[in-house]
Amino acid sequence: MKQADLILTNAHVLTMDEQMRQFPQGAVAVQGQSILAVGPADDIIREFTAPVLIDCAGKVVMPGLINAHTHVPMTLLRGLADDLRLDVWLLGYMMPVEREFVSPDFVRLGTQIACAEMIRSGVTTFADMYYFEEDVARATAEAGMRALCAQTVLKFPTPDAQYFEESLSMARDFITRWKGHPLIIPSVAPHAPYTCTEEILRSTAALAAEFDVPLHTHLAETAQEVENMRREQGMPVIPYVKKQGLFEAKVLAAHCVHVDEGELRTMLHAGAGVAHNPSSNLKLASGIAPVSRMLAVGLNVGIGTDGPASNNDLDMFEEIRLAAFLAKGSTSDPTAVPAPQALLMATRLGAQAMHIGHLTGSLEPGKRADLIVVNIFPLHNAPRFLRDENSAYAQLVYAAKSTDVTDVMVNGRWLMRDRALLTLNEAELIQAGQDYARRIDTFLIQREQSILSKLVAIGGAMEEESFEIQAKVPLERIEPILESLQKPLIHILRKRHYHEYDTYFFFPQE
């Protein structure tokens, strides 16, 4: 008899491995952080002995779900502003509130709330992108979850950096300190091609390649982004980022809503992974990603919730079902993305898209013990048919709810048993989140008392700063201007030459 630490038996085991093996009367043996064996219960019980034997009473045991793209601290901005134009939502609400409130404390609390919500709904691993990412990593590791944590870099000032060089060096320090951690995969995130300069894209890709860590970004999310790219660069998004050397790194690209067949092949050859975010793409009216085509060309496509301000929850069961339904509806083909494939996207393919397929995503000996137990016997999932061998997948994708997850294990450690969280205090987190909501409410109510303060908030300036009036005209030649500046009437106080990125709003006359 071989020794294990724990055996889960009398379970319907879905391995989600290459052969999609399942064991209707199955068992899983765990030792330390890893899976020791998976197979028919009789074989496992005969071969292994363990001090802890858990009878799963016929429930499903499967790999933990993988949320392949999110911004976890944004749980604290959930429900802050909805049903708005993307630019108004982002530049008028999200970014000003982030500038005012996002701190290591904010990020830590938001991450803890997200971890509690995700553990409750069967998520064991997620891919994040935010500011103060080291604090996201610390809170996640304490909660016991696995995550790819990517420090954001962009060309605007951010809550954690005045200039991009600063966030880039934060990313380097973070990666240096956390590489090799048992739960955290440190990473860098050039936010998106339209919020980054060519220099940022190049330097973040070089950093990720130097440390052999993944690079997390948003690509081709909206039609507008692609249109602008074509106008300014004469090519769509994927060839542009390829030209900037982005694919020198192991890329995890969120969205990819507006990409053509050639671009999908470019991504495939570059070994890039995709995170499909069905709820976010619908809520922000970005469009529907060509997921069936992506899967057909062989891309690793995971499923993500995106941030909780554009979803507004982190429920992967909802995302999986929506991913299957959207693929069917958008192709007029009810056989598109069947249940086993939808679940595969939320497990093994998601892990592969995040470039951590060797660690997690399926139940196989040697992989980390990241698994969940799901009750498939509630009323909303009854009765149960056995004729079709794929019926368990259909039960999970089309009828199961996140609240049917009863137990969650990550890296061999229980994070939830019988629906009770073991590493986080839910009541305390709800109260602390509510305190932030009150402060943010007060900030926005004050801001909205005058148009000036609203504009100041949108612009990110302080009211004490001076305002300037600019007149902009296209110039044929610069020389006459330079000459006129030499005249004795003009007194130059200070000389400065800098690049500036402005945001302009165009509103239709109403």
Ligand SMILES: [Zn+2]
């Ligand atoms: Zn996102």
